[in-house]
Amino acid sequence: MSKVKYYYDSDTLSYKKIELKKSRKIGIAFLSIAGAFLAGFILLIIYLNIPQLETPKEKALKRELENMKLQYGLLNRKMDQIQEVLANVEDRDNNIYRLYFEANPIPEEQRLAGFGGINRYQDLEGFDNSKLIIESHKKLDVLTKRLVVQSRSLDEIVSLAQDKEELLASIPAIMPVKNENLKRMASGYGWRTDPFTKVRKFHYGMDFSAPRGTPVYASGDGRVTRADNRSSGYGRHIRIDHGFGYTSLYAHLYKYNVKRGQRVKRGDLIGFVGSTGRSQAPHLHYEIFKEDDRINPLNFYYGQLSAEEYDQILKQSQQENQSLD
Template identity: 40%
Template sequence: MAKKKFHFNPETLSYEQIEHTIAHWLKQLMIHALSGVFLGLIFFFIFVSTIKSPQEKQLSQDKAHMEAQYKVLERQLEEVQYVMSDLQQRDDNLYRVVFQADPIPLSVRRGTSANTEYYEQLLDMTNSEIVVSTTKKLNELRKELYIQSKSYDDLILLAKNKETMLENLPAIQPVLNKNLTRMASGYGWRIDPVYHSRRFHAGMDFTAPVGTNIFVTGNGTVQSAGWEQGYGNCVQVNHGYGYVTLYGHMSAIKVRVGQKVKRGDVIGLVGSTGKSTGPHLHYEVHFKGQVMNPQNYYFLDLSPAEYDRMVQMSNNAGQTFD
């Protein structure tokens, strides 16, 4: 039985029993109900945030396992990229040098086909940094593998054509000069015989009587044959693979434009046409548009000792014939 409650009435100077109305009891009931609901919610959120369900535990384990796998995959990709980098260096610095092919630019090797929007979409995913990093490395590796594969295809083709390439390369002296007595001036800075000033001599001069045979130094196609300013009667032969040779100051030209020639064929006769002070052959070697030193292209003609002597003679700083 509930205890009765009284309150003091100052007017009657007596204690009177408190009588509660239905509204009072309803108010009390609502207060207790709301307090219970509030406390229940607090305990519920505490429970949910601290205690995981079996499904959540399994998802957390799967997530941790996946993150670990991503990290392992990232390390493996780094190892593969290291191997790929080594292959690229061998390709550019060894294989392509052997076949005299241009190295593949780094911008071509490292270019990626994926756009930035693709990576921005990945950033919205959970663990986005790992996903984006791994995806970028994978895309870069795929591109590098494709470029490297194409490079090896090119090298295989070059290897198949190596015999033809060796036949086309300039590899002999353009006049009979076994005893090296016909070498007048080499490649480099020389005194110009006409202007008497120091000028760059882009080829080698071989002295010989007028009418001496001039031989093409490698297989190729006659690119030009006729008069050229300074060179007089001149022939240029395109050997392919980036090589072009030039023969100047001829007294007579024995070939025509478009004619196929083989190493050792006579293409003209020594003369003194053009800017020349005496009978001689001016010989140049060009590789991919750059003038090269012809002394590096007599390897089928000279022994090591003869080559050494030729180098010493060609390095003289005397006057040229043109």
């Protein structure tokens, strides 16, 4: 509320109110408004040119932004470290694990492939720190994909390892009769003289001479598919399906110790040496099939022979003598 001013009138000996002229009132009002605008403008100029003048809220937001930038920087460094560790795992996966289990290496392009199509980071654009945030998200996405690819590869390696273990147990890897002195092999795989016709013909197995009743053992894990004498020339014989395309055959037996459909383990007693079928003397005729091809059993004795013993039996098997069947 404005103050009222008075003056003393000596003629009337009384105080009278001082009345301002209308034009003067307007001038004073204009000067007041102009002064207010000028003061506000000056304060605005000062505020804009002195950046250290911040409100408490602005200071808090600035601290939060700086902390966010710091956290993203730390996150990027951690992801770089993880990528280094993952790259080492990927290298071992391709050059050790997958190589050992005969699996094709995963191409680097497949491991490092990005994401095509639409812009996945459109929502992150248009901010002061968009580049930092988008780069972090890209690293994280690629790292996630590499981890998924590696995880699937390790799942495959585990499966291959289980198959490998089963394969190693199933392959016919020992001789079917005890042969400590390595003198029981009478005839090997290859061209031999037929004992009945005296004609040179191919002998598809190995003959182990042994007295009638000598134990015969399964050379690998598998399932007995035949234990009968209904195959020409073999007499009483046993066939074991080892899986993975391998089958072993034991012929001219005296009697069986297993029956059709039975599961056996390597080293199990399955029968006894005899001379049934097309046989000249008691012996075991032993064959190995891979799919439908008969292959040299000598290649599978790694399960019990040293290098010297293998060399000795190799020389015996290469002698072109007369077979026993």
